[in-house]
Amino acid sequence: MKNYHTKIISNQEISPGYFRMKVLAPDFGEKAHAGQFVMFRVQRSLPPLLRRPFGVFQTGFLPADCDGLPSKEFVEIVYKVVGSGTSIMAELHEGDKVELLGPLGNGFDTTTGPGEKILVGGGIGLVPLYMLAGELIANGCNVRLLMGGRTRDDIFAVTEFERLGVETHISTDDGSLGEEGLVTLVLERKLQKYPAAEVFSCGPMPMLSAVNDICTAHQTPLQVSLEESMACGVGACLGCVVKGAGHTEENPSYLCSCKVGPVFKSQYLDWSALKRNDDTLPGSEENCGGCS
């Protein structure tokens, strides 16, 4: 991990409120794993003061120029405009200077062997699942992706997932794209059909919590990626902790979501505490740190 003083390659709105941003980042890819994140410094002046965390969508190389120089390596993030920081980001252009710290955190464990893998992503929670799908497919797994959103605007990168060889299934709350209804209903069906599957998920807490309930009932292994408020991203401020399984007042267990996470195996988390805290995290970046 390092702090890149770098430049934006591209910053495009792909769906109302959703942007994809490519940033120059030499040697980023060889260190990055699916599920890791970056801390993005929006601008040198204030506000906003703190960096914003964003999941890595993918890393790669730009097509080579004709100048014979080696092709440039990039990291790509996808973000949703929800507050002051992301609003400023949406106005940035190619060539603008930015700072990016990463890759950070513990990503998904993709060493759990071949077989059926079901990925469940809600809205901006689809971001870390793209690299994950790529890694799982490279490991010889069958990957099915359940994409969920309020409306069609929350669904993106479908073709790219499909190009990896992922079977996609879309559901939206209003039926504007794919099946009408919650993505978790589809998960129920898929688990009936593939009882030996392993599940990976990222998205809003109500969805994650429902995914956890279903996986617990089916005794299905589950890894989730959480988003928490964070200031430093490197395990120093201890602002982003979540309660671990078995947490009690007498025997407390707080896990740093930037260092131990952001990906956790579900059995290590205190789900009742996560659900309780959820209603204190409203949909504004000022509170949530900015992934969504």
Added chain:
Amino acid sequence: MNELHKKTAKRPNIAVEIAGIKLRNPVMPASGTFGYGEEYAPFLDLEKIGAIVTKGLSLKPKAGNATPRIAETTSGMLNAIGLQNVGIDAFIEHKMPFLRTVNTPVIANFFGNTLEEYGEVAKRLNDIPEIAAGELNISCPNVKQGGIVFGTDPKAASEVVTLVRKNLQKPLIVKLTPNVTDITVVARAVEEAGADAIACINTLTGMSVDIHTRKPRIANRTGGLSGPAIRPVAVRMVHQVVQTVSVPVIGVGGIMCAMDALEFLIVGAQAVQVGTANFVDPAAMLTIIDGIEAFCIDEGIGDIGELIGSLRV
């Protein structure tokens, strides 16, 4: 100043001495913003900063407060971490081996829930020869016991400093809270009780409310405000304390760049601590050190001592 000038100019002496500890420059992290040092090793050369200040240590491990613990505010952040730390035993076993490899003075910040605990932790620090000094935290606004209870009452502050001074065979820095009517009263009390240096200020108690949920934005309801928003308050209080006591003062509060640090030095701080800025830029302290040096060259200052306390009023 042009590049050539910078290269040929004689480098100023920016080393300082605080309570007998020699620092290569006056810049160190504020406790709680730099982990145990190792967290930031990938981003900056720890042998370039003046000192390392650890996360606050207690006798037993401490789990900290409920979440959410932080919230950004205008030009600042509120935190109520609640002094989560590994405890002195785990610090010695797991964190010291790394710190021993770094050729930079290590200052151990510490606290207790009770007077006795403060005294006990101080004693334990004597077992670690590589710890250059102790920084006594009587100013955390986010825990019920310990911390601020001692820091807001001059009598209680005097009592805890007297005990710790007796138990600690190392230089003692006492970190003060700004959440008092008159900081000079507490400053005088801790100096008389034996503090070798004073660090100020800790965070200002603040609160922020989410207007949609109508809940406080951090679980503890109130938290400590840090960041550039508090800097003018900190400069004012450092100025007042410098005027009051004769022990060295370390200035803390909202320092983001060299210019900010210089304000504290000019009002009389012998050194500065950088906190929230580490979160924004993990190499912030290096930029600040370079900036202080460049300023000295620009102003024709050969020794930083000429700058410290040079306020013109």
